[in-house]
Amino acid sequence: MEFAKVVRSRRMVRHYTGEPVAEEGLARIMDTARRGPSAGFSQGLAFVVVTEADLRSKIAHIAEEPEYVRRRFEPWLSSAPVHVVCCVSEAAYRRRYEEPDKRKPSGKPRAWPVPYWYVDGGCALMLLLLAAVDEGLAAGFLDLDPQGYVQLRRLLDIPEEVVPIGLVTLGYPAPDRRSGSVARGLRPLGEVVHRNHWGGA
Template sequence: MHAYSPEEIAAVYRAIEERRDMRHFRPDPVEPALLQRLLLAAHHAPSVGYMQPWRFIRVTDAALRGRIQALVEEERSRTAEALGERHDEFMRLKVEGIADCGELLVAALGDKRERHIFGRRTLPEMDLASLSCAIQNLWLAARAEGLGMGWVSLFDPAALAELLNMPAGAKPAAILCLGHVEAFYDRPMLEQEGWARRRPLEELVYENGWEHGAPPEQSE
């Protein structure tokens, strides 16, 4: 009764299946009206207690974009060192498209979040979960519109917050590279590069409790 048409349902599932964490972009600008639609899609995300913790900073200054990329490169090197024997393998991966994408956004958690306790009294991290829903909305809408998006998390949050003059209590959670692409990856890039694989769903769905003896998490 409340379902969409078969064609609309197929489109939703197609966007979910074909969404990719993109690293390769064309420099073409994103049309302002399209960017507004995508941000509005993000703003329609669910949030715990209707707190709407998401904040999006659009980075239009080229020098600032360069400084953000430098922060990512610093953390990239530290991550490579922490990975030990996978250091060289990691350094061969393309982990961001900051210099190339048409739009660069920083998704952040707003300040004064501590006053929101509805749904967060025992799970304060639900503010981040809510922001993640907004990012996923943006991601799926971008894919439907033919744009690629990449989520970059290789940065020191305090350093990025200072660079963006964020108020005390606010916290950056993601650098989002958004823009036109030549093509979408056939499979997730890290799977194509042999870094990890998509685990079978049956390994991750339990019934009536935690199933012991499940395969160990992959080391990354």
């Protein structure tokens, strides 16, 4: 699919038909998702792809799906045949930046004003969402509350040094309720893009 079309047709989908996703398609999506940029090419990213029905049902409970369904939302997680937990490792970045080619010439420790592991996690997440659209599928992203992440970590044996940053659902789209947030509309381009100086048109 043409890139502009992929970008413009992507939206968070919160309900799926339940039709399984072919392994080859899933492999292509995950192969794309790992090709994003990473600071120092640290590649401190990982994905846990969950297709086992029992695990997906447990994840739906962790995300409090029954509560949302009671409030008349569609069953988002339990209808999705694939859940992908996106993870980052801060430690992997810190280790990489201790390597000789990455150490500061001054010898000073890096201050990390921007936590690159989250920047790269966002890049990977975007690739994953777009790759799903390109594959003719739909995707949705959700985050959990702190206790939810603790439970998810335990359920999927995610190591201590790895931080799950959220969950992507993949599948064939079914009619769903769009987030109320989108009613806010896309901010005008001129409000987002500043020319030469902040506020410049």
